[in-house]
Amino acid sequence: MQKVKIGIVGGTGYTGVELLRLLANHPQAEVCVITSRSEAGQRVADMFPNLRGHYDLAFSEPNMENLKACDLVFFATPHGVAMSQTPELIAAGVRVIDLAADFRLTDLAVWEKWYDMKHTCPEVMSEVVYGLPEVFREQIKQAKVIANPGCYPTAVQLGFQPLLAAGLVDTGFLVADGKSGVSGAGRGAKVGSLSAEVSESFKAYGVSGHRHAPEIAEGLTRMTQGQPVNLTFVPHLVPMIRGIEATLYAKLTLPKTQAELQALFEDCYRDEPFVDVMPAGSLPDTKMVKGSNMCRMAVYVPAGGDTVVVTSVIDNLVKGAAGQAIQNMNIMFALPERMGLEQVALLP
Amino acid sequence: MQKVKIGIVGGTGYTGVELLRLLANHPQAEVCVITSRSEAGQRVADMFPNLRGHYDLAFSEPNMENLKACDLVFFATPHGVAMSQTPELIAAGVRVIDLAADFRLTDLAVWEKWYDMKHTCPEVMSEVVYGLPEVFREQIKQAKVIANPGCYPTAVQLGFQPLLAAGLVDTGFLVADGKSGVSGAGRGAKVGSLSAEVSESFKAYGVSGHRHAPEIAEGLTRMTQGQPVNLTFVPHLVPMIRGIEATLYAKLTLPKTQAELQALFEDCYRDEPFVDVMPAGSLPDTKMVKGSNMCRMAVYVPAGGDTVVVTSVIDNLVKGAAGQAIQNMNIMFALPERMGLEQVALLP
Amino acid sequence: MQKVKIGIVGGTGYTGVELLRLLANHPQAEVCVITSRSEAGQRVADMFPNLRGHYDLAFSEPNMENLKACDLVFFATPHGVAMSQTPELIAAGVRVIDLAADFRLTDLAVWEKWYDMKHTCPEVMSEVVYGLPEVFREQIKQAKVIANPGCYPTAVQLGFQPLLAAGLVDTGFLVADGKSGVSGAGRGAKVGSLSAEVSESFKAYGVSGHRHAPEIAEGLTRMTQGQPVNLTFVPHLVPMIRGIEATLYAKLTLPKTQAELQALFEDCYRDEPFVDVMPAGSLPDTKMVKGSNMCRMAVYVPAGGDTVVVTSVIDNLVKGAAGQAIQNMNIMFALPERMGLEQVALLP
Amino acid sequence: MQKVKIGIVGGTGYTGVELLRLLANHPQAEVCVITSRSEAGQRVADMFPNLRGHYDLAFSEPNMENLKACDLVFFATPHGVAMSQTPELIAAGVRVIDLAADFRLTDLAVWEKWYDMKHTCPEVMSEVVYGLPEVFREQIKQAKVIANPGCYPTAVQLGFQPLLAAGLVDTGFLVADGKSGVSGAGRGAKVGSLSAEVSESFKAYGVSGHRHAPEIAEGLTRMTQGQPVNLTFVPHLVPMIRGIEATLYAKLTLPKTQAELQALFEDCYRDEPFVDVMPAGSLPDTKMVKGSNMCRMAVYVPAGGDTVVVTSVIDNLVKGAAGQAIQNMNIMFALPERMGLEQVALLP
Structure with missing residues (x-):
């Protein structure tokens, strides 16, 4: 061949x-x-x-x-x-x-x-x-x-997909709190990307608006069969080289237990070679995917309430x-x- | 004396x-x-x-x-x-x-x-x-x-206070996405706090429940004159020594412009020696407070929508x-x- | 097979x-x-x-x-x-x-x-x-x-070998200044290996004596056909996960130009799959070998004097x-x- | 006043x-x-x-x-x-x-x-x-x-001074292996100072010659009452923001015990407000001086031989x-x- x-x-x-x-x-x-x-x-x-x-x-x-x-x-x-x-x-x-x-x-x-x-x-x-x-x-x-x-859109869309496809959450108030390592800012010489500026510090940026927000919104809308999506996306800069973590928040429209959501996520990604739903009770770190093409995620319903939280990690460069x-x-x-x-x- | x-x-x-x-x-x-x-x-x-x-x-x-x-x-x-x-x-x-x-x-x-x-x-x-x-x-x-x-409760309560005191947000779905440097985990010898484990990685932890959640909830409830508060709090570990950043999300119950909220925050903290509302359009990094007793924060209404975002930083040890x-x-x-x-x- | x-x-x-x-x-x-x-x-x-x-x-x-x-x-x-x-x-x-x-x-x-x-x-x-x-x-x-x-012994021996094999340096006062990332300290839970202790700091350790010193000394002695070797080895801890760099200092017993030493090193390692002599005028960083089995090195004669300096890098875990x-x-x-x-x- | x-x-x-x-x-x-x-x-x-x-x-x-x-x-x-x-x-x-x-x-x-x-x-x-x-x-x-x-010259001169003033070492082959945090490279926007380039890596630089070498050499020569000094100085870049460590190597011309050198150093700096000789058996980290004007140092004679090693740390910006x-x-x-x-x- x-x-x-x-x-x-x-x-x-x-x-x-x-x-x-x-x-x-x-x-x-x-x-x-x-x-x-x-x-x-x-x-x-x-x-x-x-x-x-x-x-x-x-x-x-x-x-x-x-x-x-x-x-x-x-x-x-x-x-x-x-x-x-x-x-x-x-x-x-x-x-x-x-x-x-x-x-x-x-x-x-x-x-x-x-x-x-x-x-x-x-x-x-x-x-x-x-x-x-x-x-x-x-x-x-x-x-x-x-x-x-884009890097954030990959982590966020994969994390929301099982919930949106199943129609389980209120699409009127979705929150995606994204965090990226510094390689996401590229190899251009900028003061704001200097090691002495970025190390040992953490910040939100682009709060008023970020280019990845419309990309994510389009993607999520496709998953809802066109139902409008109201997403707030705030990116943050992490003092590490590689890695993205996205913590996603949504309100359940139907009561669901954590076990039910765990099963939903596992079913959704069972045959995917590069999406790994972590075992119930565990959480992914970005170091679990550094240099690899995996997306690892976990799903939680804190205190058994009506909010679902997903955390999804990838290597932004892979x-x-x-x-x-x-x-x-x-x-x-x-x-x-x-x-x-x-x-x-x-x-x- | x-x-x-x-x-x-x-x-x-x-x-x-x-x-x-x-x-x-x-x-x-x-x-x-x-x-x-x-x-x-x-x-x-x-x-x-x-x-x-x-x-x-x-x-x-x-x-x-x-x-x-x-x-x-x-x-x-x-x-x-x-x-x-x-x-x-x-x-x-x-x-x-x-x-x-x-x-x-x-x-x-x-x-x-x-x-x-x-x-x-x-x-x-x-x-x-x-x-x-x-x-x-x-x-x-x-x-x-x-x-x-507690450290997270300080950053989160100071960030939400102006909004809750003014009764501007839906207290039924508040989100606090917290991030802490590793000194927050203390000086105990644990594998999970080793430099080789923590450096160059980022993760959510305690998603199912964290001791600071009830402390924050009590504090926020006091600010609402007893109105019940439904808070989802997810802490994260940042590969840096000092610093906490909290990104707070809430739904506005009344339409407010970013300028109105900027004024509200500035008024609220005008006389406080250790709370600094950043100028409109800027954002705080944790490095702006490293080693100092300041809390610095900013408030945004992304895309002029109905979600308000606050980012609040402190040095967790100060x-x-x-x-x-x-x-x-x-x-x-x-x-x-x-x-x-x-x-x-x-x-x- | x-x-x-x-x-x-x-x-x-x-x-x-x-x-x-x-x-x-x-x-x-x-x-x-x-x-x-x-x-x-x-x-x-x-x-x-x-x-x-x-x-x-x-x-x-x-x-x-x-x-x-x-x-x-x-x-x-x-x-x-x-x-x-x-x-x-x-x-x-x-x-x-x-x-x-x-x-x-x-x-x-x-x-x-x-x-x-x-x-x-x-x-x-x-x-x-x-x-x-x-x-x-x-x-x-x-x-x-x-x-x-050992990790240090690998970096140091490979760096000194061409010089010792060729009999070009005074073996009575060899200096190896070694630096290692924190993964070299292992996965044991020790206060001294905590991220909050190790990050943003640099130190020498084991100055009075380190277990790798006799291993290096034995190895170098084999390269000199038994001529006694007087080595001072000082290890240091670098706030990074992986990587060793060794800077080696020796006194030339015969005048040699940098170009002659460059050729000597290139000849010595021409057929080695995992030793890379960097081009003249360049220097290796540990990031050039992170996760790989390569040892990269460079040789210099600062200011054309009688001291030869070798810098050799490896990934300590590879x-x-x-x-x-x-x-x-x-x-x-x-x-x-x-x-x-x-x-x-x-x-x- | x-x-x-x-x-x-x-x-x-x-x-x-x-x-x-x-x-x-x-x-x-x-x-x-x-x-x-x-x-x-x-x-x-x-x-x-x-x-x-x-x-x-x-x-x-x-x-x-x-x-x-x-x-x-x-x-x-x-x-x-x-x-x-x-x-x-x-x-x-x-x-x-x-x-x-x-x-x-x-x-x-x-x-x-x-x-x-x-x-x-x-x-x-x-x-x-x-x-x-x-x-x-x-x-x-x-x-x-x-x-x-300069920053390196301060750390190196203070470390060598007691030895040179007392005439105890061979000035014909002094080695100073210096390490600096990234703030030493300044606030200029350069690719080589980007966080993604510098973090998690360590390297020697300026091996063929560095501007601080003549400054150090002049300073050391003054301490020897004009006796010529042959210094090899190699700087290195450490993935941290602040701090310089210098490890100094010299050959004793007279046999001296570690205790004698400890006493010599303590006597030399007894009245200095900003030089601290660490207790015998301990070693300084750069974090012990971060943000402060102190220089802390230790002196060793490894294995009781004829080489003296000094390690000296400062905050490069202070x-x-x-x-x-x-x-x-x-x-x-x-x-x-x-x-x-x-x-x-x-x-x-």
Whole structure:
């Protein structure tokens, strides 16, 4: 069987190096080209020394012909880049997975408001599938373009899904309290991301509004068969490198015991390779998924009341970005879904 | 003016060393005796080398006569100790501040359930004042016994107070998502508190129920003039040493703009020496209060909807424990409330 | 080809869970039995949730017959255990890799002094090979018992080897300044390993003497063809989970340029799969090896003087423990040396 | 008594905010002006919220007349700024403390090589005193200009001083292995200082040469009465915010016991308010000095051999920068040396 020929656009950020880490040991993937205008000519292993011994590849100038020779192109770029190149790539039969936000919202007016630019290829949107395999696996198989979900949206949607699908909670007041490690802020040089600023501190940010909120809201609305969803989402910055935890709060519309909800969640995710419902009475830490593609979660009804609490953890760079992108690739190319994603989380 | 003669019972934990740190530079306090059965004879500066040059004091065997010679005794002990010694101390005219939980709940049946022991001095409860100065300053002045509030309860109550006092929110579904640094787990040797376990990880804990929940609920109920409060409180562990952040969610029962709520909060805390409402549009980090007795907070109405979000930060060992205890001491002994508590937070 | 049947004695510490992490994806290894007196009956994945989905195995009571049915037994125990069971195992034809210190020193009098116990199987020492593949690969192939090197000794010996083998430095005053992450202190509950104690702090420890010093000294002496070595070794504790860095200082006995030493180091390690000499002018960080079996190093002659400085980094749990043990297993069982050890370091 | 009127030039970096933190509670200091071209008009408490409630002061445009109205000007600027303004200030009778490097080296040719610029006021050098009070207290009293020592140089010089002053070690091969927290890299936005880059990693840097090496070498040479010193200095980056540890290695030229060296060190620093020789058998952590102006150290002769090891810790922003500057101010203005510098280190 021939390996999937892969192009990566961008790749100088944390999502890019994580793609390279995971693809290095994927038995059916071959990274043929990686482009970066600013780093053209530099070997990827010189920029990211963890890759020494794994890649001889160098960054090259962006070149559409090289990308067209690939089977699949990952965009690990700031938003705005993927939408400028995707039409030409899919016309050439190349499939696209965008790890940025260009294709994540179906409502382009909302997209343009939050991302503050014109969307340049509305005509492509009909080819786009939102790449959350636990919800859209069948559609992903045939998709030409995958909108790889954001990190918070992955953790939050997977945590709410069993409750919303079963119609058990009041959708009029959902709360998602999200927490992310600092790698989520990317590899850009900003004072606010300096170690001396971020270490030994914790804060909420984006309280007045965050780009992931409309993405989550769209996703949750799909799960309710269109019933309107009123979500309050507050992200927080945790002084650690990797990991997202989302604590979700909702009001039960029907009385349910914790045991019933445990069973509901286990049923919902029984066959999912990358969602793990923790045993009753236990709770997930982000370190249980560090470096792995797993989402682990637990569900509680504190004091047997009418509030349900879900806590859901992922590695933001893996299940929240590069790992989920490879999971999507596996599905698109009819490879075993776990292939190349069997990494055990690093503990301690 | 004579200095306040102070005894400390316990003092080998983080709350104890923090009391010593703050009292070292308090111009009107003199630590006369510090007791510890396990460490009797050891100099405090040998156990906590940051105190070298500041104290010659050694831990001594517990001895009631020495404590009775003090004006004030702090209990920095596990729960259960303060209630066993307080009756004799107050009978001798000594005032007591308990940094543990012995006197925090007025409903002793609830207390006994959560702390799993018999309460041994119910008759003392009428002398107890809950030591949250922003609510009970007048009562604290005359109190014989202060129940020094828990760390989470301090951050959560101060954050909700303006909303509840003004009757603006639905008390039937309040959410407090709390996050604490690891010093909150104390100085006991537990695998779960090891650096290799805790660093680079984040988790929810105590989701099914936490001892601070009934303390917070009692406090919030007092603010609503007895209206019942339905609070969901979920604590989380942050990989940092000091700091608590609480993100609070409530549904507005009347439409309010963010500007109106900003004004409400500023009015509420205008004269408070240790509560700081951040300027509109900004957000507090825990590093803005590290080592200081300040509580800083911000209030938001995301997307102009019907949900209000408050984020409130304190240093769990200062405003959440030792600093608040000294603030209470200052009030009890008619000293300037800020005395000995002017430390600027350590940044970075 | 049949898989290597593996037994693990101990395995409830960080070395044990790291062995399990690495063996989970080793194509020619099968963990058949893992023993722990204290945890017998517990599933390994319940104790270490990163292993959920990778192992069904449970800890079992120590049982010699089960171990004798294995091809290889790893001891991931405190020192003293391996020497009590190894004679019976090798008599039964089972090969042994001890990750503790029981067989690391050839001078048993020195061993007994540092480890404060009687060595119980001196007769086995003739079957022991010191498991540093870069020095003893040929002997490892046939060894019945492997003394898996300590973490500091691995980083220090690999860093000094090219210089000592070439006879370029004064062996009368060698300095090794070592730094280790906190996982090196193990999973035992000690106040000194608490996150609140260790985070945001740095210290030297064991300055008056450390058990790894005689192990390093023996190893270095072997490299000098018996010339006496005077080494000063000072370990330090770094507030991070994984990683060792060793900065080595020696006086050149012959003038050498940096370029000459760069070439010497590159020649020395050209064919080594797990030693990487960084390009001239660059320096290794421990994050470049986190989770991987690589040792990366650089050599400098500051200001062109007569002092040579080497900096060498490893992951203490991988190349400094479990990874090197598997590397030794691969060599002993004629498997490709890299098998199961291709993990790319986790960055960031 | 009149307060010392203070101007600060710069002050938007970590050294600046630390000066403001310490001066906020100094009873005899008044910060009258703080300049910053880029931040003119912004209140210091808006930039550094830990200062909220402590300062109303705003950054102002640089203006020589305002500075001339001060008694003392601190330069908390990049190198090159202080030397451009100092001649005019001292001509006006204002005293100067430069926290940068402009006046640290007496050999200006060496200075120009390392700082890669022309020194613009060689004529001022005769008015400069190197501000290490433990060596130059008498000269500091009268100095017009203080070159405030670098952070590494402070820790290293204080650690070596007793040995060099007593002539006990071979000055031909001194080793200083230095480790610094990340605040030492400043508040500039650089990829290499990002939290995701720096956390959970440790590295040597500047091995081929570091600007602090000539400063240390000059200082050590003064202690040997001019005997040439051959120092190898290697700095390392520690994943923590504050703190420097220096481990120093030297060869004894005369046999000395550990007890003799302990006595030597204690005698040397007996009367120093900010140097603390730890009790025999103990070792300092950087956390024992966090936020305080203390330098704590220990001396060892490992295994009773001929190598002496000193470990010395400071807070790089306090004794390594702003605290030492205020200590110098106190000496210059005949204030008690400890004034405003009694902070107890923050532990945990």
